[in-house]
Amino acid sequence: MFLKYFNLILCLFFITDIYSKNVETIEEKVATCLACHGKGFQGNQILNAPSLADLSELYLERQLENFKSGIRGSHPNDVFGKQMIMSTISLSNEDIKKVAKYIVKNSNSNLKKTVTGNTERGEFVYQHCISCHGEFAEGDMDIGAPKLSGLNDWYLLNQLLNFKNEIRGGHTEDLFGRQMMETAKMFNEEILKDVVAYISEEEFSSQNHNADENN
Template identity: 40%
Template sequence: MSSKPKNTGGPLVLAFTAVLVVMLFVGFKGLAKTAKESYAKNQATITEIQEQQAKELKSRSEKAQAAIAQQEDMKAQAASPVAGANAELGKAKYALCATCHGQNGEGMAALKSPALAGQSADYIIRQLQNFKHGVRGADPAKDMAGAQMAPMAKMLSEEDMKNIAAHIGTLTGKAVHTLTGDAAAGKAKYALCATCHGPNAEGVPAMKSPGLTNLPDYYVVTQLKNFKHGVRGADPSKDMQGSMMAPMAKMLSEEDMNNIAAYIKTLAK
């Protein structure tokens, strides 16, 4: 019989191996868990950083946009015909104008004066220059109303004109009308006018065309007649803009003028 001790190595190794496997397994699970946790933590940090970066980018782009908007604003202001104007001084000067154009720039039918409220400063200043330099209102025989306005403009300096235009920009008087016409017929005729004055007669700055919606109908008709008969816009060398308008009025009958004025009224806000 063999005195060799019974070989217990086999089962021991097996037991050890089993323990090792279990330990490895548990260890691995633990490791995996830690890895998973730290991965999640990393991810959270990355997301946080990304969010912060996105926020920073957004605020930077918002700041840049605000700066651009401010620049555009400043540019527009510098380009504005009333840049640096003093509306308070303009208001004081407007007291005289108000006797014919109304406190609130609404115009006066009895005096054939137009509303000035709502008109662009660029246009107001150009017309004051026109009256001052005899481009408008120089001939009382042909243009009674214009001849009443001309001496008023002659009293104004460039500075006054700017200041007054700035004050007029604050006025909100609504034109009062005196005529009747066929607005539907006027609408058809207005299609041509829209190319320069805008589809809603709001005026097109790039074309230097005035807004028409707050002009009293009697004044619209008077001006169309003036343009038609060469009282206004006859000399392109002195009145570029008026000379663009004159040929348009020459195509209109008096009835057309009434009808167009009636249609323009319907566009008023």
């Protein structure tokens, strides 16, 4: 725990140092993202910074806008969300579009499985999620549902627990988050682990990849 917060403080110092200078280019602005999310935006679990690879440009824009406006990250218990608010507060709407586009173009995925659970039960419970997130967790941004396959399993579990505990999704303007909050409340932590374990299965991710290629 100490190491996590020590690294978080170092990351915040880096962000503050960057914004104390005249940051103009998109590469300079994205440097704040790389400081925590790492090379290729592969994520850093110690900093609770997830992989950004495989996220759509539209979803990235929405989350950056939510952090900037305080729709996400303003809950007192969302320590890492507050870090994202600091990171986005100086970005203009045009900057957000450019940053999202840059991340999609320059990210690469290298995920490790860390969450274990009963995947058979996870598959059964995931049937509740298919109508929005798709059979292979490929997402449907037409209805605001992001792709889940390709996310760090630890991050996915943390966010489901945040929704369940009203740390995320409680803001009156977070319409999609509120829907997820009500859904996550239906299940206990063990069942949420089962769902995450199912989504992160190698075979499941392979099916999702094949589905992407056929679209």
